[in-house]
Amino acid sequence: MASAQTNRLDDGGLIDRSAPLNFRFDGKAFSGFQGDTLASALIANGVKLVGRSFKYHRPRGILTSGSEEPNALVELRTGARREPNTKATTAELYEGLEAASQNRWPSLRHDVMSVNQLFAPIFVAGFYYKTFMWPAKFWEAIYEPAIRRAAGLGRAAGVADPDHYDKAWAHCDVLIAGSGPAGLAAALAAGRSGARVILCEEDFVPGGRLLSDGGTIDGVPAAEWLSRTLAELADMPDVGIMTRTTLFGVYDGGTYGAIERVNDHLPSPPEHQVRQRLWRIVAKRCVVAAGAIERPIVFAGNDTPGVMMASAVRTYVARYAAAPAKRIALFTNNEDGWRTVETALSAGLQIAAVVDARPDVSPAHRSLASKGGFPVLHGSVSGVDGGKDGVRKIAVSLTGGARAEVEADGLAVSGGWNPAVGLTSFHRGRPTWNDDISAFVPDGAPPGMTAAGAANGDFGLGACLSQGFAAGATAARDAGHNGKAGIAPVADDEAFSLTPLWHVAGKGKAFVDYQHDVTASDIELAQREGFESVEHLKRYTTLGMATDQGKTSNVAGLAIMAAVSGRSIPETGTTIYRPPYVxxxxxxxxxxxxxxxxxxxxxxxxxxxxxxxxAVFVDTGLWKRAQWYPRAGEKDWLESVTREVKAVRSGVGFCDVSTLGKIDVHGPDAGAFLDRVYINTFSNLAVGKARYGLMLREDGIVYDDGTTSRLAEDHYFLTTTTAKAGLVMQHLEFCRQVLFPELDVQLTSVSDQWAQFSIAGPKTRDLLKEIVDPAEDLSNEGFPFMGAREVTLRGGLEARLFRISFSGEMAFEISVPARFGDAMARNLMLAGAPFGVTPYGTEALGVMRVEKGHIAGPELSGTTTAADLGLGKMMSTKKDYIGRVLAGREALTAPDRQVVVGIKPTDKARRLRSGAHIIPKGQTPGPGNDQGYVTSVCFSPTLDQWIGLALVERGRERIGEIVHAHDPLRGEDYDVELCNPVFYDPDGGRQRG
Amino acid sequence: MRIVCPFCGERELGEFTYLGDAKPMRPVAGASEDEVFDYVYLRDNVAGETSEYWYHGGGCRAWLKVTRNTLTHEISSVEAAAGAGAAKVGA
Amino acid sequence: MAEFSWAPRSSLEKALVAGAHGARGIEAGVSLTEIRNFDLIQVMARRGKGAELAKATKARFGVVPPDAPKAVQTPDATLIWSGPDQFFVLSKGGKHTMLTLAPALSGPASLSDQSHARVLISISGAKARTTLAKLSSIDLYAGAFPIGAAAATSMDHTSVTLWRGGDRPDELAVFNLLVFATFAESLWHTMLDAAAEFSVDISHSEELA
Structure with missing residues (x-):
């Protein structure tokens, strides 16, 4: 049975009392209403203690009513959906909500680690740096695990998030952050002007402070103006209000990041829906109407549960009809704080006293005090008597030196307001100090962005409306919309009149940064130890580095630093603001x-x-490629691959090689173009022929290789490796558009147009004769090695046939338009059945290329030259080409370079592994005698042993030498013989036959 | 960041690939090793306006010369490479 | 002698399951239709031959090719801008293939067959724009992307050609998408995931809309 809502006011509030909701906090059942946050519902139930602090495990309550909350962080939900450090102040209540307090054991009320408070003197600023410097190995083994258990906040779920998230783009003329009076006025003006408007509001209800503070606008109550305005905006088809959406970042070129909590207000997202959506919003103009954040005053015991920001007290009372306390004291240094008194009194709550730090209090307030029967004390709160059950008594230092005590169960604090300068400062804008409000105001906002209203340091309702309206109208006009905006809404401005007060001296811990447990004395200590710069202060004390990013603490921290270092606050300066805002x-x-x-x-x-x-598939870049085709009874991959290789070498097999990059090179200058990008010559290639080509980078290192065929006088068909397909296209476009624009050449990627299959093995011709039209001459004379031309297939389909071989066998590659690729595979199986045709995967392909000594990715490593790969003779001396000059550099032509050779283990039964280092035989491995490494290995079914390719210093001069392979990663050492890299059919008779 | 492609209009950064400084010009055939070395390796580290090559690979595949301020990321001009849109040459 | 069948097979043959997908109990907010077996020829003007190609195109199609990101409808083909000095000719039924276009255009242009390199998907419905906003960084707002607007752009890091066709009879916008064939199944699943919350009506067709 849920406990009664003891602190729920009898009437008022924007809650739906007809929709009660049950929830649990730390296992205990409570109830609230639709429209509550978890924080307001806890307050309505009289719960004051909601968590333990980060470092000292101090009991903490709810400080604010918004996303700046540093204290009331909970674990929301359970199981895989458990989310730590969720702000109770923004978490919407839903039926069945479960939340747990953090950083306590065994329970929130009886927390063992709160003994940390007794050791507080050692937990001062910089204690990590000071305490655990020696011995180093103790850090990982002892200190860090112990600290991690003691400090920290919530626990991550530890299992995969079951929910889905997505991302979306939005575009508008005017983007508005915040739906308070300034934001709504901006939306009205921009919308009426004809602009496309997106208004982001992080709350689940638009209205901002109007929801808590009311007022009179255009002669009607704020609530009425609000509903009228929302109705007008809803009628504008190009104005969208996104609630539950926080604008968190500003990026170059008018791009903004926003996070929409689509379904965080439900136990779990409905089917097919996401929990949250990340928006990238492109806006021509942006109006920041994100309001201001009320700041605490630093005094001893200011973290006692029941101490709350004055504006938050108003919000809980007015918006949620939940009383944070029954007898409330107010500590303020400005006029705005007094509004809390009015709100509390009109809700029937008792005011214990007002402690006003300013020299004067207006006659109106004096009469309010006498009517309400509470004293007005001139002075400051210097201490709080209370604990986990909340505030009991408040100590006051009166102006003139006397002391007083006030009995109260809640203390509302107002130290003034800080404009939310995050968004306007994300492009390294440095806010400037405004003495009138003793706060930083935006300056140096990103292009296209303006701040309006409280976010700009103008707190009066009238100013918010008029500034917001003007900003919206200007933004719309700048974005090209000149419709009539009409007249700005009108309201009076409230008085603010603040006398700055940051820190009240007193006994006991006075917190600046609640979430990171940084106290006033930590800041003083940092100054004494030389960490005066704000960036040093931040890192030394961790001030402002928690998940709240110091929204309630940064300015107070700077002010205290300014005071102890004898500088002004603007001289002390601010740290750099960076997204995300939440x-x-x-x-x-x-x-x-x-x-x-x-x-x-x-x-x-x-x-x-x-x-x-x-088939078993392997990820190759983005591709899924068939790696091998296991058959029943095969015990491992090696057996399957060996069978595939043997089938090809003795009969015929085929492999889908469509992943190779394929590029049509067209135009009268196509040949001249290829001459400049390849090291060898293509302009003299005959139509109907293919040639192997090698490209260098401009620095002389090999970039890519592949065969290119000439299909017509002005049409070449170029292929690239699978890995470099996209990059080679980009490189060739660079050559065409930037380096050689005078050439008439056109490039098109046709990688996806053609399904290409390699058909290899001595029975290749037999199979092909079944597939191609009988009229096609496939004989060695009619279709010689490196021939390339169009052929007609049986059934009339046009295809391209290339007599090229990667396997070293008699082989062709055949291309058909891609929609026929599936049919081609099936027809090859059908036509090849009499010859035992065998589909093979990338493993068998790799085995056969190593047997044949062909280079591939491991040898095209970005460090090898053409000569290293044994292809130096291909480098034309008769023309300019990319990489030619730098390939001739001394170091790239040195005789002791590591070059490709074959390797065989001296123990024929030994398995080779790539990555092993090559060391002269009989020497102890070390960096001084490392002569290269093994690049590619395979078990060769043809030679019945493991073989490999290696890059070895002067390798080609050392064929026959026994060297040592040292593999420290796998702890293997063995001897190998350097040999000719072409293990199979070295004179090439098979592929030419 | 957004780049105004002269062919496609304003597009988001993800459609583009950065190459680097557009100032060095590829030396003509027969250039010395020193000249080519400078072209490949020597770069100014400019705090301010630079011109650089970007590839609109996620769009029209045009190579662009973008003038960008490295301090503010402000883009002041975008030109197509000479060989992009060459069908109008001589027209 | 084996009997061969050369049946064309779309890249989406397996992934596309005609019928309803996603949220149940609501009217489909998104219609996805794959159009199969079309002809698509990439036409690239040669250096200095832009005017000559425009003339040859006008002679063949009655319109000049788009010289900005647009799609131009002719009685039997759609000419879609695909980059500077280049466009696609999209048609059905063998009217404009390499064989028939080469004699008309190969003087001032280079032609490359892309008929099999792309998959064509048509996206429409009340939630089409909302779905595409999850996939595309382009502003598809009616005023920003009117009928006939085209874009060479990317979706999910995949290059696509996107253009707005004529509206449906119910006045809802139709977006056509050419995606590289080997990426098509992957993008298809991504589109289904993006559209599922709105309920999807899936079909395929042999007819260009």
């Missing part, structure tokens, strides 16, 4: 990109056929 879940940044959808995938044209064949 914490944003990593899941929202990831959006759709997690698990199987972490990145886009590419599928080959025969993919689903390969799936039917039971």
């Amino acid at each position: 914490p944003v879940a990593i899941g929202a940044f990831a959006g759709h990109h997690r698990d199987e959808t972490f990145h886009a995938t590419r599928l080959t044209p025969s993919h689903h056929w390969a799936v039917e064949q039971g």
Whole structure:
């Protein structure tokens, strides 16, 4: 049975009393209403203690009513959805909500770690730096685990988040942050002008301080003006109000980040819906009407549960009809704080006293005090008597030196207001100091952004409305909309008249940063130890570094530093502001990109056929490629791959090689263009022929390789490696557009147009004869090695046939338009059945290329030259080409370079592994005698042993030498023989036959 | 960041790929090793306006020369490479 | 002698399941239709041949090719801007293939067959823009992206050609999307995930809209 809402006021508030909601906090059942936050519902139930502090495990209550909350952080939900450090002040109440307090054991009321308070003297600023310097190994083993248990806040769920997140783009003329009076007035003006407007409001109800403070606008109560304004905005099709959405960042070019808590107000998102959505909003103009944050005054015991910001007290009383206390004292240094007294009195609450730090109090307030029967004390609160059950008594130092005590169960504090300068400062803008309000105001806002109303340091309701309206109208006009904005809403401005007060001296801990437990004395200590710069102060004390980013603490911290270092506050300066303004879940940044959808995938044209064949797939960049095709009874991958290789070498097999990059190079200057990008010559390639080409980077290192065929006088078909397909296209476009714009050449990626299959093995021709039209001549004379031309297939389909070989076998590659790729795989199986045709995967492909000594990715490592790869002779001396000059540098042509050789283990039974270092035989491995490394290995079914390729110093001169392979990663040492890298058919008779 | 592609209009950063300084010009054929070395390796580290190559690979595949202030990220001009849109040459 | 069938197969053959997808009990907010077996030829003007190509195109299609990101409808083809000095000719039924276009255009232009390199998806419905906002950084607001507007852009890091066709009979906008064939299944699943909350009506067609 839920306990009664003891502190719920009898009437008023923007809550739906017809919709009661049950919830649990630390396992105890409570009830609240629709429209409550978790914080307001706890307050309505008389709960004051909601958490323990970060370092000292001090009992803490609710300090604010918004996203600046440093204290009331809870674990919301349970199980996989448990989310730590959730602000109770912004968490909407829903039926069945479960929350738990943080950083306490065994319970919130009886917390063992609160003994940390007794050791407080050692937990001062910089204690990590000072305490655990020696011995180093103790840090990982002892200190850090102990500290991690003692300090910290909530616990992460520890299992994968079951919910989905997504990301979306939005575009508008005028983006407005905040739906208080300034933001709504801006939206009215911009919307009426004809602009597309997006207004982001982090609360679940628009209205901002109007919801708590009321007032009179255009002669009607604020609530009435609010509903009238929202109705007018709702009728504008190009104005959108996004509630539950916080604008958290400003990026270059008018791009903004916002986080929408789409379904955080429900126990779990409905099916097919996301929990949160990350918005990237592109706006021509932005009006920041994000309001201001009331700041605490630093005094001893200011963290006692029941001490609350004065504006938050008003919000809980007026908006939520929940009384934070029955007998409230107010400590203020400004006029605005007194509004809390009026709100409390009109709700029937008792005022214990007002402690006003200013020299004078207006006659109106004096008469309010006498009518309300409470004293007005001139002075400051110097201490609080209370504990986990809340405030009991307040000690006051009166002006003139006398002391007084006030009995109260709650203390409302107002130290003035700080404009929310985050958004306006995210492009390194430095806010400037305004003496009138003793606060920093925006300066140096990003291009296109203006602040209005309280966010700009103008706190009066009238000023908020007129400034917001003007800013909205100007923003719309700047974005090209000149419609009539009409007349700005009108209201009076309230008095503010603040006398700055930051810190009241007294006995006991006085907190500046509640969330990180940074006290006034920590700041004084930092100054004594030389950490006067605000950036040093921040890092030394961790001031402002918690998840609240110091929203309630930074300015007070600076002010105290200014006082102890004898400088003014503007001289002391602010730290740099950086997004995000509020914490944003990593899941929202990831959006759709997690698990199987972490990145886009590419599928080959025969993919689903390969799936039917039971292929095992490997991720190759974005591609899924068939790695091998296991058959029943095969015990491991090696057995499958060995079978595939043997089938190709003795019969015929095929492999989908569509992943190779394919580029159409067109135009009268296509040949001249290729001559400049390849080290060898293509302009003299005959139509109907293919040639292997090698590209260098401009620094002389090998970039990519592949075969290029000439299909017509002005049409070449270029192929790249799978890995570099996109990059080579980009490189060629750079060459075409930037380096050689005088050439008439056109490039098109045709990678996806063609399904390409390699067909290899001595029976290749037999199989092909079944597929291609009988009229096509496939003989060695009619279609010689490196021939390339269009052919007609049986059934009339046009295809391209290339007589090229990666495997070293008699082989062709055949291309058909991609929609026929699936049919091609099936037809090859059909046509090849009499010859035992075998589909093979990337593993068998790799084995055969190593057997043949062909280079691939591991050898094209970004460190090798053409000569290193044994291809130095391809470098034309008759033309300029990319990389030619720098390839001739001394170091790139040195005789002792590491070059590609073959390796065989001297023990024929030994397995090779790539990555092993090559050391001269008989020497102790070390950096001084490291002569290279093994790049590629495979088990060669043809040679019945492991073989490999390696980059070895002067390798080609050392064929036959026995060297040592040292593999410290796997703890292996063995001897290998350096040999010719072409293990298989070195004279090439098979591929030419 | 957003770049106004001369062909596509304003687009978000994710559609573009950065290459680097657009100031060095590729030396003509027959240039000395020193000249090519400077072209490949020597770069100014400018605090202020620089011109740099960007590729609109996620869009129209045009190479662009972007003038950008490295201190503010403000882009003051975007030009297409000479070979992008060359069909109008001589027109 | 084996009997071969050369049946074309779309990249979405497996992934596309016609019918309803996503949220139940609400009217489908998004219609996704794959259009299969089209002809798509990339036409790239040669250096200095822009005017000549415009003339040849006008002679063949009755319109000049788009020289800005737009799609131009002719009685039997759509000419879609795909980059500076280049455009696609999209058609059905073999009217404009490499074989038929080369004689008309290959003097001033280079032609490359892309018929099999792309998958064509049409997206419409009351929630089409909202769905596309999750995939595309382009502003598809009616005023910013009117009928005939086109864009060479990216979705989910995948290059696409996007253009707005004529509105549906119910006046809702239609967005057409050409995506690289090997990326198509991946983007399709991403689109379904983006649209699922609005309820999706899935189909495929042999007809260009």
